[in-house]
Amino acid sequence: MHSYDSSQPVRLSVDCMGGDHGPSVTLPACRAFLAAHPQAELLLVGRPEALADAAAWPRCTIVAASEVVTMDDPVEVALRRKKDSSMRVAIQQLKATDGAPAAAQVCVSAGNTGALMAVARYLLKTLDGIDRPAIATVMPNQTGRYTTVLDLGANVDCTAEHLLQFALMGSALVAAVEGREEPSVGLLNIGEEVIKGSETIKRAGELLRDAGAAGLLNFHGNVEGNDIFKGTTDLVVCDGFVGNVALKTSEGLATMISTMLREEFGRSPLSKAAALLALPVLKRFKHRLDHRRFNGAALLGLRGLVFKSHGSADAFAFEQALNRAYDAARNRLLDRVHDRIIATLQATPAQVDGDAGDKGPQTASQAA
């Protein structure tokens, strides 16, 4: 568990080679980010010749890495073959070595999700009390704020205990990044009634209610798919399969709707004229739904903070991921996750740790 003094500058390590576009996107994003955050410092990781433009920038250090994990590289290649990849070296900056503090407090990469999670997990290890790291992102909701959703695909078969862990980690994330200290938590289900859902979901509901009653989190109850966009709760917890389907279904529908709007406004000279007049309105509408604004998913449950940008992000979107990572580090997300897990382990040891039965009672005390 590393910690740091919040009066100190926050240092981010950036995998500058990752994603579909590499330095042509990451460098302009880093430059804009630096200009907006005078307290931030960047470690730019990648091939020095590709990052030469940034050599003279203030508050920047170039960290050489000779290899690149491509968007198609299997996890094995990222883990075992490309040991000097920009992704791996960027994550490595989060590790304290030989008593020296870590070089960076948070890492950002647009590299492929599977590889990023695998390398991060291998290098950083999971936090005590966490069985599986999870991926959390935000979606816009009708209240004008965001709904944080996790897990988004890291875990396909979850136990009730995993879902409780997700709720604790997600609560810490919302508190750190959105500034809401006691975010409300919804359990994604197919009905609001407690008798709904699979056995796992019903058991997760019990664990969450108990944790809520113990003051460990703010449990609202079951929510349904539409509640994500209603903004019924700050946080929505689900297993990775369901979360991934919900996210991609939403992306698909949003794409279809914007295509349809374009088609309808482009259909005739008259509708084109209407589009011209409606342009400011349509622009504001587009801005509110612009998924680039919500870029930057958190990998939670590791002994280090890693944020994942969309692979296809442009410079604006990548900068948002840097912003979220910066806020998370500045607001001590790692300590917050740790504190919540420890508090819950101490209050209800058997409930948080799904593997306690296998590992014996020392698990809880190790974590504490």
Add this chain to the structure above:
Amino acid sequence: MHSYDSSQPVRLSVDCMGGDHGPSVTLPACRAFLAAHPQAELLLVGRPEALADAAAWPRCTIVAASEVVTMDDPVEVALRRKKDSSMRVAIQQLKATDGAPAAAQVCVSAGNTGALMAVARYLLKTLDGIDRPAIATVMPNQTGRYTTVLDLGANVDCTAEHLLQFALMGSALVAAVEGREEPSVGLLNIGEEVIKGSETIKRAGELLRDAGAAGLLNFHGNVEGNDIFKGTTDLVVCDGFVGNVALKTSEGLATMISTMLREEFGRSPLSKAAALLALPVLKRFKHRLDHRRFNGAALLGLRGLVFKSHGSADAFAFEQALNRAYDAARNRLLDRVHDRIIATLQATPAQVDGDAGDKGPQTASQAA
């Protein structure tokens, strides 16, 4: 298994009391439906005094039922207490009794889903080779056609064999109602690669590939959430939990988007003026996304055809459910489901019937 001569009129039994609005919605819908379908006949089920308006309509018979299953009635009430409910009597019309053919070929109700499925299952029983009935609906896609999705909440913990059964029943539905004889089938997953997903999903992928190779269905492979709206496949198969979340998430996003559009167009006198000019465009856009046009979910796997309307349907929406039910009956959906299941049982008995191992080999031969 009942069958009928397709040159004969199709008779629908309609639960006129179900849904949020009862006869004030169902009767106008029935009237419009009758006018559009000269070959159709209706059995209007409910309290005779509430249906008096329809007493003189041609091709209509009023069937008395003294009770109504409300939208909040628990399944137990619908099953055990309200034995003369319009829902139950409407479904009863699908049963052949004492050698006489069934009074109706398909039943439509806007009553509550849980009660409808339970009563239908109790009265009709499942088809041979089907472990669990499923609910299928359509969503619009970018190609301008529909994607049929099942299951939507009837089944929360599915085996690979259940998913194969859903694929077979869904294929029959698309063939009957959309007129595409060999609809393409996608398995909803979190990636296109065959190694993605839970063990159940991977096993379901194998069963579907085998069934595809044997010519029993047209298996495309894995699809992701966004493929529902891309229209990558005619049919998307998933377990009821995932399908329910995908559907409700989509509804939530569509609601948020239309709210945002309204807000943006209502923001200032200038944007209101733009809205006025853009009105025909926005109307066409709204029409394309109008969920009322897609109303009418099929309950599949029962020994009788039941269609479920949204409880909140208006007369236009309820008429669409009648239309879908009519098309299904006219195009022999029940025989089609039966034929596909039998063909698959004969080709690969162990694969379709998830319980074959428990029940012994007689299951397949019983079904055949």
